Amino acid sequence: MTYFYYQDDNMMTQALNSDTMRQTVKMMRGQMTRAKEGGMNINMVPMEMPSSMPNLRLVAELCPKNVNFCYFHPKHRQAFVVLKTIFEKQRNPDEIFKMACACRDSPMINAQLFVYALCSCLVTRRDTRHIPIPNHFEIMPDNYCTSDVVRQANKMAHMPEMPSGMAGNKMPILIDQNLVGRGTDPEHRLWYFREDILVNSHHFHWHIVFPICSPRTEGQPGYRDRRGELFYYMHHAMIARYDTERLCNSLPRTKMFDFNSLMIEEGYFGKLSSENSSKQWGTRQPFTKLSNVQTVGGPDAIGIRVEELTRWRDRILESIDIGYYVKLEANGTEKRYPLKDLKGVDVLGDIVESASGLTPHPSYYGPIGFHNMGHVLIAGSHDPTGKFREDLGVMGDVSTAMRDSAFYRWHKYIDHIFDVHKRTLDPYQLNEGEFPLVWQGIEVVPQSFYVKAANTSTRNALKTFWDTKEVDLARGLDFRRSGAGVMKTNPVVGMFTHLNHAPFDYFLKIANKTGKPQTATIRIFMAPREDENGEKFMMHEQRTLFFEMDKVSKQLQVGENEIRISSSESSVTLRDENGSSFQRLEKLFSQARTQTDVAQEAQCNCGWPQHLLLPRGTPGGTDYDLFVIVTDGSKDRVPNLERKTGCNSALSFCGVLNEKYPDARPMGYPFDRNLYTREVITSISDLTDPCLVESNQVPVSTMRTTSATLKTLQS
Numbered sequence: 001m002t003y004f005y006y007q008d009d010n011m012m013t014q015a016l017n018s019d020t021m022r023q024t025v026k027m028m029r030g031q032m033t034r035a036k037e038g039g040m041n042i043n044m045v046p047m048e049m050p051s052s053m054p055n056l057r058l059v060a061e062l063c064p065k066n067v068n069f070c071y072f073h074p075k076h077r078q079a080f081v082v083l084k085t086i087f088e089k090q091r092n093p094d095e096i097f098k099m100a101c102a103c104r105d106s107p108m109i110n111a112q113l114f115v116y117a118l119c120s121c122l123v124t125r126r127d128t129r130h131i132p133i134p135n136h137f138e139i140m141p142d143n144y145c146t147s148d149v150v151r152q153a154n155k156m157a158h159m160p161e162m163p164s165g166m167a168g169n170k171m172p173i174l175i176d177q178n179l180v181g182r183g184t185d186p187e188h189r190l191w192y193f194r195e196d197i198l199v200n201s202h203h204f205h206w207h208i209v210f211p212i213c214s215p216r217t218e219g220q221p222g223y224r225d226r227r228g229e230l231f232y233y234m235h236h237a238m239i240a241r242y243d244t245e246r247l248c249n250s251l252p253r254t255k256m257f258d259f260n261s262l263m264i265e266e267g268y269f270g271k272l273s274s275e276n277s278s279k280q281w282g283t284r285q286p287f288t289k290l291s292n293v294q295t296v297g298g299p300d301a302i303g304i305r306v307e308e309l310t311r312w313r314d315r316i317l318e319s320i321d322i323g324y325y326v327k328l329e330a331n332g333t334e335k336r337y338p339l340k341d342l343k344g345v346d347v348l349g350d351i352v353e354s355a356s357g358l359t360p361h362p363s364y365y366g367p368i369g370f371h372n373m374g375h376v377l378i379a380g381s382h383d384p385t386g387k388f389r390e391d392l393g394v395m396g397d398v399s400t401a402m403r404d405s406a407f408y409r410w411h412k413y414i415d416h417i418f419d420v421h422k423r424t425l426d427p428y429q430l431n432e433g434e435f436p437l438v439w440q441g442i443e444v445v446p447q448s449f450y451v452k453a454a455n456t457s458t459r460n461a462l463k464t465f466w467d468t469k470e471v472d473l474a475r476g477l478d479f480r481r482s483g484a485g486v487m488k489t490n491p492v493v494g495m496f497t498h499l500n501h502a503p504f505d506y507f508l509k510i511a512n513k514t515g516k517p518q519t520a521t522i523r524i525f526m527a528p529r530e531d532e533n534g535e536k537f538m539m540h541e542q543r544t545l546f547f548e549m550d551k552v553s554k555q556l557q558v559g560e561n562e563i564r565i566s567s568s569e570s571s572v573t574l575r576d577e578n579g580s581s582f583q584r585l586e587k588l589f590s591q592a593r594t595q596t597d598v599a600q601e602a603q604c605n606c607g608w609p610q611h612l613l614l615p616r617g618t619p620g621g622t623d624y625d626l627f628v629i630v631t632d633g634s635k636d637r638v639p640n641l642e643r644k645t646g647c648n649s650a651l652s653f654c655g656v657l658n659e660k661y662p663d664a665r666p667m668g669y670p671f672d673r674n675l676y677t678r679e680v681i682t683s684i685s686d687l688t689d690p691c692l693v694e695s696n697q698v699p700v701s702t703m704r705t706t707s708a709t710l711k712t713l714q715s
């Protein structure tokens with residue numbers, strides 16, 4: 001038996017080994033050995049070497065240790081698949097742990113790649129579903145904080161421990177929003193969105209839960225139900241929210257990437273460096289034109305051509321126009337399949353985003369993936385020939401991409417492609433079916449309102465404000481260990497500023513006139529009411545700006561039902577919890593729960609930050625349309641879904657780990673398609689109570705709708 005003591009130059013593994021994985025071992029073995037070394041208590045985990053060690057040379061060749069791992073780079077992706085497969089092939093979690101330790105200690109494995117592969121394996125296998133994935137920003141803080149913050153953290157960690165009662169090195173490091181731009185750049189107004197640690201962390205975790213190497217066949221380990229559709233829907237929501245924030249900041253909505261000029265108007269200087277690879281992330285001057293990228297993220301030629309990107313774009317759009325996509329069959333023949341059915345958008349998501357394995361025809365739609373290739377071209381645009389040996393820009397990684405304005409331009413184009421497809425489908429009828437409910441509208445009330453009692457002016461008016469949150473940086477930094485193996489205990493806490501709001505509740509009164517209890521799905525959306533010129537949005541424009549606020553299933557008794565829905569339990573957000581994910585883990589395990597209990601609370605840290613649920617608004621208040629639609633729960637139900645928990649409860653964006661997506665309707669319903677009513681609706685606020693109640697020949701769904709004006713004020 002070999003005893004590993006974990007010290008390494010690799011940040012991630014300290015985190016995974018010392019906490020999550022150790023706790024897993026503790027759970028499995030029922031004990032953990034503590035040893036004394038150098039006079040300090042050190043947690044030791046008795047661990048054997050893996051029975052056979054794989055050859056890691058291929059992984060190292062595909063993604064060398066000393067480069068920034070690029071999620072979208074074809075070779076790095078191959079390395080990801082190889083390493084993830086090594087972990088997946090282990091017989092049980094204990095074996096995975098042994099293999100992870102051995103790979104972590106290998107001088108060949110890229111640290112970022114290791115994190116991706118191991119986390120992705122843990123959320124793929126059913127027998128590791130109970131192992132919570134720590135927040136990525138705690139494992140790799142250098143992907144989320146500028147290099148001067150990391151430097152300060154290093155300094156602080158090496159300061160001698162202050163006597164108790166003195167603040168000293170327990171003072172948090174301020175993560176300043178003004179490090180990457182100035183107020184002279186209008187784009188900088190959106191710093192609180194783009195640089196938000198939890199926004200970027202959500203994006204990382206989403207791509208870990210839905211990796212580009214997910215299998216296409218249902219039943220295979222790691223299969224993700226409606227993955228392509230969720231790629232469309234989750235990113236669409238991010239773009240709609242970003243545009244809404246821009247309007248609050250007197251900025252026009254994002255312009256989509258222009259294939260004619262190939263120009264990225266905004267520059268980006270993120271001041272990020274990777275502690276593991278010792279590389280600076282590339283930067284970009286304003287008005288950089290995309291060109292062919294010869295190398296990026298390593299010495300090897302990558303050879304990506306803009307002309308290919310354009311060609312694949314044309315083929316995707318042509319497939320949408322004709323309503324059929326081309327599939328390469330196993331026998332080498334090509335066949336056409338319809339895109340205009342309910343599964344069409346799921347296939348289109350795979351075609352647009354991804355690469356071999358997911359796309360139905362790699363050579364026709366692009367072996368690298370249209371969307372992925374755009375990321376790489378933008379990430380390499382500052383040094384496309386590699387003559388300055390620059391590393392890739394932040395667009396190359398999913399934990400950093402959302403910091404860059406170029407992300408929104410590119411994804412706006414991606415979103416446009418999906419909308420072109422959705423516009424080819426029959427419009428939804430908003431006044432169809434039989435679901436006789438009568439309701440009296442919706443009201444939104446801030447939670448403090450109950451305490452302070454009646455003041456009707458605060459109804460439907462919510463406040464946002466600046467707030468701060470502390471994050472634990474020490475877990476991800478090697479400086480907790482010295483060469484002699486002594487674990488330092490200095491805390492290193494970072495404090496970042498973010499937008500926040502007081503929690504609020506939605507109140508609905510619904511009368512069930514059907515004569516029997518009903519299950520209803522309540523879907524709540526929100527969108528800005530006015531455009532950048534102060535004019536009310538036309539419905540066809542506003543439709544694409546609606547973003548989901550919540551979706552809940554409720555039992556309606558016969559007669560009057562009063563329903564209260566809390567914003568803090570939104571189906572799109574990550575639960576807002578205090579403390580680091582490691583502290584929560586420790587608490588969780590120390591409560592001596594059974595493995596089943598732990599599984600129910602398993603976290604994959606995927607989910608929109610709760611503090612950004614509401615848009616910023618303006619000091620004078622901004623009006624939004626809040627739209628609620630109630631649909632028949634018996635038609636929304638997904639058969640054979642075991643239970644509706646599993647991924648931090650952010651079900652709408654992250655689904656249920658290894659289960660079916662918990663809603664039978666198209667994602668984004670009813671704003672994913674054009675809407676049709678007999679009356680002309682120019683704006684959603686024209687849909688007033690009582691709702692349109694008619695039956696027609698297209699019984700696609702049954703519903704009731706209502707809308708309200710919601711005002712957001714920034715204090």
Ligand code: CUO
Pocket residue numbers: 203207235371375398401411
């Ligand atoms: Cu999430 Cu482009 O897909 O970043």
